[in-house]
Amino acid sequence: MLDVATARTRILSGIVACGHETVPLGSAFGRVLGHDLLARRANPPVSVSAMDGYAARAQDATQGATLHVVAEAPAGHPTSHVVQPGQCVRLFTGSQIPAGADTVIIQENTQREGDKITLAQPSASGRFIRVQGQDFAQDTCLLRAGTRLGPKEIGLAAAGGHAWLNVARRPRVSVLSTGDEIALPGEPVREDGIFNSALFMVSACLQQAGAEVVMLPAARDTTASLTAAFAQTSQTDMLVTIGGASVGTYDLVRQSLTGVGLELDFWKIAMRPGKPLLSGHIGSTPIIGLPGNPVAALVCSTVFVAPAIQRMMGMPVADALPTEPAILGADVGQNDQRQDFLRATLTHDAATPDALPVATPFAAQDSAQLRVLAQSQALIIRPVHAPAAPAGSPCQILRLS
């Protein structure tokens, strides 16, 4: 069976980036920048006050000095007055610093009487002034191509004067669950029926990665039903199936996909959970067949499918899994020929906050146990044939979001 690292590399190597489109800034959250973004102008565009107070010449702003208030310049209403010796201009946070002034005296440090202020403290040159371009100069590269746009990146793009952004098109991913026993939550369900947790869980994982997900109605365990469902997916950038991937008589996904032109890359990998994973393509469309056990479906989505979607959007995704070091919180036994991904909690020792997190595996590791999965913050990765390891040993983890 193929090892996990090779399977991931092979899946990612078959991914081609989607094209770009231009979207309004207000719709750009979560998207990935197509080009480097340069500042259209400096921020701040002129030197402004960081406080409510008075602009003056620092050499006049000595303790006990009295200055003449000659103008008022609210933010958005600059004055053309040039500050002369003995003068000051009343201004507010964000007001442009008038010519001639090089310091701001905060109003708490002044006593005002009519058009005169007396200073309780001196104010040095440059004090409380945000100089032009303090944040960034015009044409500074604010964000690199491939950056995912979260709230702070959106704010930076706005500050740089961008109303529209060139972003990667969101890959459209069809997600098809299979199985005669599967019912949608809320639907009338047979006594032996199983709610379709994997469809919603996998779809959420892929949406989090940036995909536009099309959830198809579940296919029955027949070649005819599966083939009819595949016919609905022609306008898709990727097809992800759930279930029917194993060796049972009614596990018909692989055969049915072959009937509609699947070129299989691999089927079955040395992974637990996730053994019957299938990868290939129909024409230029990547096809991933996830195992039906819902925990296996999510673990495989996290390890293989979400990074493939991120690569389609031009994000930098390494072939290697983004693992981190941790300390085992419980003894673990010897591993067999499948790389294990143990559901685990993560805790941090408050006494030694710089220490590695402690990853404690749940005793229950069945790949149908969604409650254990929901309580897990990470997967402990146990290499193939790893020897037994006691609590306190180093280990590698993959964080779950």
Ligand SMILES: Nc1nc2c(c(=O)[nH]1)N[C@H]1C(S)=C(S)[C@@H](COP(=O)(O)OP(=O)(O)OC[C@H]3O[C@@H](n4cnc5c(N)ncnc54)[C@H](O)[C@@H]3O)O[C@H]1N2
């Ligand atoms: N003889 C063998 N049996 C199995 C093997 C094997 O190697 N030899 N592999 C096991 C492994 S590992 C897995 S994982 C499962 C995967 O099987 P399938 O991909 O064929 O999945 P199904 O048989 O369709 O379903 C398995 C299990 O998951 C439930 N399920 C399916 N879809 C959903 C869904 N959308 N939401 C929630 N639950 C779902 C289904 O009811 C079954 O209980 O095969 C093992 N067997």
Ligand code: MOO
């Ligand atoms: O992938 Mo399966 O869940 O290993 O049992």
